[in-house]
Amino acid sequence: MELFQAKDHYILQQGERALWCSRRDGGLQLRPATDLLLAWNPICLGLVEGVIGKIQLHSDLPWWLILIRQKALVGKLPGDHEVCKVTKIAVLSLSEMEPQDLELELCKKHHFGINKPEKIIPSPDDSKFLLKTLTHIKSNVSAPNKKKVKESKEKEKLERRLLEELLKMFMDSESFYYSLTYDLTNSVQRQSTGERDGRPLWQKVPLTAQAGFALGNK
Numbered sequence: 101m102e103l104f105q106a107k108d109h110y111i112l113q114q115g116e117r118a119l120w121c122s123r124r125d126g127g128l129q130l131r132p133a134t135d136l137l138l139a140w141n142p143i144c145l146g147l148v149e150g151v152i153g154k155i156q157l158h159s160d161l162p163w164w165l166i167l168i169r170q171k172a173l174v175g176k177l178p179g180d181h182e183v184c185k186v187t188k189i190a191v192l193s194l195s196e197m198e199p200q201d202l203e204l205e206l207c208k209k210h211h212f213g214i215n216k217p218e219k220i221i222p223s224p225d226d227s228k229f230l231l232k233t234l235t236h237i238k239s240n241v242s243a244p245n246k247k248k249v250k251e252s253k254e255k256e257k258l259e260r261r262l263l264e265e266l267l268k269m270f271m272d273s274e275s276f277y278y279s280l281t282y283d284l285t286n287s288v289q290r291q292s293t294g295e296r297d298g299r300p301l302w303q304k305v306p307l308t309a310q311a312g313f314a315l316g317n318k
Contacts, residue, residue: 101148102207103167105199107140110165110192112151119151126154126163126194146204150278152186152270154194157262158255162195166266169204174277181282189270191263 104111112119113133120129136142149168156163170188177183190202270276277284283291 101150102209103145103148103202103204104136104139104142105145106142109139110194111136111139111142112148112167121154121165121194123194123196126156128154144207144209145199145202147207148190148204149184152189155266157259160255161259162193164263165192165194166190167192167202169202177279177282179282181279183277183279183282183284185274186270186276186278187274189267191266 101112101114104113108123110121110123112121113136116133118131118133118136120131120135122128149171152166152168154163154165167190168186168188169190170186171184172187173182174185175183190204192199192202
């Protein structure tokens, strides 16, 4: 799945569909892939394995888009349904600030001939990736007086702590799995009935994940 940066949006494209993520209000919109031609100067940032969702850590802070940076195939279910584990994530601020280095795999189609390795070498410690993100946020914050500076530092401290917990939740627990072709949230018995499942699921609450353009391959 290709990740593009445009003036007002981040765009995730795969096949004939694209997810447009607003850098102004955090809104998500599913559009045809051909609409990429309408974006203002789109730049390919690299490849991601899928989209987990978006989250707002504080009402005064921008929305964050949570992406699957790396995955690992752990097995197959009957019917040749692949099950993958999330091993690395990337967080992208849905705001007008310039993105930090997300350490994504390069897209061969848009980075043809660039003398770089197959994958950008990841940091030895994922906390360094988080530190780069927060340092970038800090460099984009301006405050006209001491009171606002103090408030900004407090929000930054809160955001740092919450982002650290978010990264730990996904990467230290090693317990987030998904399948592109099979519903892992329901038992085989329930799925065999063919009835619609209206029960609330944990996926619907914490990340306000948008259904319809869930996860995808490159």
